[in-house]
Amino acid sequence: xSRTLGPARSRRSTRRTVLTVVAVAVALVWAFPVYWxxxxxxxxxxxxxxxTPTFLPFGGSLDNFxxxxxxxxxxxxxxxSLAVTLITVAAAIVVAFLGALAISRFRFRGRRSFVLALLLxxxxxxxxxxxAQYKMMSSIGLLNNILGxxxxxxxxxxxxxxxxxxxxxxxxxxxxxxxAMVDGLSRTKAFLRITFxxxxxxxxxxxxxxFLQAWNEFTVALVVMTEEQSRTLPLWLRGFxxxxxxxxxxxxxxMAASTVVxxxxxxxxxxxxxxxxxxxxxxxxxx
Amino acid sequence: xxxTATAPPETASAPPEAPPAPRPRRHLPALLVVxxxxxxxxxxxxxxxxxxxxxxxxxxxxxxxGQPPEWVGLANYTALLSDPNLWVIVGRSLAFCLVxxxxxxxxxLALALLMGAVGRVGRLTLQVALLLAWAMPVVASMTVWTxxxxxxxxxxxxxxxxxxxxxxxxxxxxxxxxxxxVAAVIVVWMSVPFVALSIYAGLxxxxxxxxxxAEIDGAGGWKRLRLIILPLVAPVISxxxxxxxxxxxxxxxxxxxxxDAGGVANETHLLGTYIYQLGTGAGDFGMASAVSILMxxxxxxxxxxxxxxxxxxxx
Numbered sequence: 042x043s044r045t046l047g048p049a050r051s052r053r054s055t056r057r058t059v060l061t062v063v064a065v066a067v068a069l070v071w072a073f074p075v076y077w078x079x080x081x082x083x084x085x086x087x088x089x090x091x092x093t094p095t096f097l098p099f100g101g102s103l104d105n106f107x108x109x110x111x112x113x114x115x116x117x118x119x120x121x122s123l124a125v126t127l128i129t130v131a132a133a134i135v136v137a138f139l140g141a142l143a144i145s146r147f148r149f150r151g152r153r154s155f156v157l158a159l160l161l162x163x164x165x166x167x168x169x170x171x172x173a174q175y176k177m178m179s180s181i182g183l184l185n186n187i188l189g190x191x192x193x194x195x196x197x198x199x200x201x202x203x204x205x206x207x208x209x210x211x212x213x214x215x216x217x218x219x220x221a222m223v224d225g226l227s228r229t230k231a232f233l234r235i236t237f238x239x240x241x242x243x244x245x246x247x248x249x250x251x252f253l254q255a256w257n258e259f260t261v262a263l264v265v266m267t268e269e270q271s272r273t274l275p276l277w278l279r280g281f282x283x284x285x286x287x288x289x290x291x292x293x294x295x296m297a298a299s300t301v302v303x304x305x306x307x308x309x310x311x312x313x314x315x316x317x318x319x320x321x322x323x324x325x326x327x328x
Numbered sequence: 329x330x331x332t333a334t335a336p337p338e339t340a341s342a343p344p345e346a347p348p349a350p351r352p353r354r355h356l357p358a359l360l361v362v363x364x365x366x367x368x369x370x371x372x373x374x375x376x377x378x379x380x381x382x383x384x385x386x387x388x389x390x391x392x393x394g395q396p397p398e399w400v401g402l403a404n405y406t407a408l409l410s411d412p413n414l415w416v417i418v419g420r421s422l423a424f425c426l427v428x429x430x431x432x433x434x435x436x437l438a439l440a441l442l443m444g445a446v447g448r449v450g451r452l453t454l455q456v457a458l459l460l461a462w463a464m465p466v467v468a469s470m471t472v473w474t475x476x477x478x479x480x481x482x483x484x485x486x487x488x489x490x491x492x493x494x495x496x497x498x499x500x501x502x503x504x505x506x507x508x509x510v511a512a513v514i515v516v517w518m519s520v521p522f523v524a525l526s527i528y529a530g531l532x533x534x535x536x537x538x539x540x541x542a543e544i545d546g547a548g549g550w551k552r553l554r555l556i557i558l559p560l561v562a563p564v565i566s567x568x569x570x571x572x573x574x575x576x577x578x579x580x581x582x583x584x585x586x587x588d589a590g591g592v593a594n595e596t597h598l599l600g601t602y603i604y605q606l607g608t609g610a611g612d613f614g615m616a617s618a619v620s621i622l623m624x625x626x627x628x629x630x631x632x633x634x635x636x637x638x639x640x641x642x643x
Contacts, residue, residue: 094483165627
């Protein structure tokens with residue numbers, strides 16, 4: 042036994058080293074497009090147009106970022122995106138919180154159908170609905186309207202946020218609330234002082250989820266925000282892609298703009314990633 | 329961890345049949361779901377209803393200018409179903425969806441196993457890279473990828489040129505086949521992180537004792553994988569495959585933006601872009617509604633199993 046241990050162990054460790062090298066190589070490949078965006082964002086037009094690519098942003102500058110922030114179209118799109126996103130986040134948190142409270146604290150008639158409807162709606166593709174949504178918005182005069190877009194976004198994120206919050210609400214034992222009520226607090230007060238603070242992480246997570254969805258959304262915005270004046274950030278970015286088909290593009294500027302759009306998303310995403318995938322795969326991971 | 333412990337608190341909380349329940353309490357749950365229901369009916373239910381109605385009408389340019397739509401029964405559906413172009417697009421969408429979903433799950437599984445086999449450093453590096461790719465907003469990813477495959481001075485053509493392929497000035501988006509290869513690479517790149525990390529999370533739930541016991545019993549690496557690891561993570565794999573199929577059937581942003589960047593739209597439509605073109609492009613809302621209904625039915629059919637498994641977890 043002891044004779045074979047030596048070579049077996051060393052064979053295993055070389056295997057591990059090889060696999061680690063493979064893992065790092067795969068990691069580089071996967072992160073490369075993100076790196077390429079950042080790298081190009083710092084380089085000027087002449088450098089980017091040369092026949093050999095520049096792989097490190099030496100001699101780069103922040104000029105592209107300055108151009109982006111000086112662009113009137115960007116500033117307008119940023120304002121619209123911020124407004125739509127904030128309204129969506131606030132509305133989604135309130136509506137989803139009430140809904141989650143109902144399905145995890147009460148048994149009522151229609152509860153099962155409500156949950157089933159939430160799950161099914163979550164699966165409906167925006168692409169199968171946007172024509173009707175476009176007609177609806179145009180008939181009530183909400184095309185190119187921030188509130189109109191926020192309404193559609195809120196409806197799109199509410200099913201998943203209810204589903205996600207449901208777990209958090211159920212995780213707070215009712216006994217805690219009841220104990221507080223025995224100590225003389227009213228039901229409302231017990232809820233506000235005891236349960237609500239415990240739900241804060243859940244509310245933050247669903248808020249961030251709504252933020253990511255609304256901030257990144259492209260399809261519905263493309264259909265509903267038809268005028269150039271009412272572009273959101275993703276639509277504004279698309280303008281560059283379109284332009285690149287026909288004329289020489291200043292890719293440094295496009296990459297700087299993409300970076301500005303992506304950085305808040307990446308930060309927020311890293312905060313809630315675990316909770317989001319748990320909500321989606323839920324029971325399956327548990328086995 | 330978040331969505332697990334559900335059942336016990338529910339049964340303990342105010343059962344509605346408790347006789348002394350005061351009036352406001354009895355209506356409370358209904359009041360709580362009212363905002364959600366109103367919102368969903370207004371923003372999603374009404375459009376679905378409109379779409380069903382419109383799919384039985386002739387609703388074209390004339391109706392845009394105020395003429396009342398005309399009932400045509402199943403004419404839109406028969407026109408669509410006998411239109412070879414639609415079948416080409418449906419077939420193309422299904423093929424694209426299948427190829428992307430299978431590739432994504434295969435690569436995701438491989439990366440999950442890789443994460444399980446390497447040490448801390450390798451695993452963390454890979455996880456950070458996957459999270460970065462996953463976190464990228466779709467439109468930002470698309471601008472980077474169009475820059476990489478750009479025919480003028482993109483990185484791809486330079487790299488191919490270095491390896492000896494004469495790709496200078498080649499536009500990959502013009503030919504439908506290479507257009508879809510580019511699209512598939514992008515879609516797979518975006519989707520693998522979710523799959524890999526989910527399967528890896530499933531792998532970490534396996535008890536090390538079982539694997540050790542198998543090893544002591546003489547099961548080699550391949551045997552352990554095939555007979556123990558894969559069957560145990562099969563539930564996770566089937567869920568992520570299902571989600572991937574649903575998501576890849578509805579790819580829109582990637583295809584639309586690649587078309588914008590130089591693809592030939594008429595030869596590269598998938599269901600989503602086809603509906604968009606029928607509705608907002610050609611103004612034929614009757615036909616667009618019929619295709620939308622078709623797409624909704626297709627998605628609901630694929631989603632049914634997933635929703636059922638979530639409902640089981642719920643009750």
